[in-house]
Amino acid sequence: xxxxxxxxxxxxxxxxxxxxxxxxxxxxxxxxxxxxxxxxxxxxxxxxxxxxxxxxxxxxxxxxxxxxxxxxxxxxxxxxxxxxxxxxxxxxxxxxxxx
Numbered sequence: 103x104x105x106x107x108x109x110x111x112x113x114x115x116x117x118x119x120x121x122x123x124x125x126x127x128x129x130x131x132x133x134x135x136x137x138x139x140x141x142x143x144x145x146x147x148x149x150x151x152x153x154x155x156x157x158x159x160x161x162x163x164x165x166x167x168x169x170x171x172x173x174x175x176x177x178x179x180x181x182x183x184x185x186x187x188x189x190x191x192x193x194x195x196x197x198x199x200x201x
Contacts, residue, residue, distance in 0.1 A: 131156035137196045139163075144201070156200065163198035170194050 111122065128143035139156040142164070171192040178185050 129156065133157060136193050137198070140197060140199045142199060142201050159200060161200065164201050165199040167197050167199075168194045169197065 111118065126142050126144060128141045128147075131139045131141070133139055133156070139159065141156055171189050171194070174187070174192070174195075175185060177183075
């Protein structure tokens with residue numbers, strides 16, 4: 103499934119289309135130490151009560167990636183956001199994607 107997702111979406115782009123995120127990202131759960139878990143949903147929208155508890159997930163992630171300082175800087179620059187953060191205080195964000 104990861105290969106299919108890579109063919110459909112350019113994951114190396116500095117920004118995923120907002121419409122893609124709105125359509126398929128069901129929930130983002132901060133876990134600990136700059137780790138975030140994203141739950142994708144390719145079916146009908148679910149209610150908050152039906153969302154998976156990503157703090158207790160037992161399956162392997164579909165995709166894992168890091169958001170480093172340079173990626174964050176480029177994202178902010180390309181989206182007209184102020185770059186009010188410093189390299190010395192930056193901590194990489196880790197993301198795990200589940201279906």
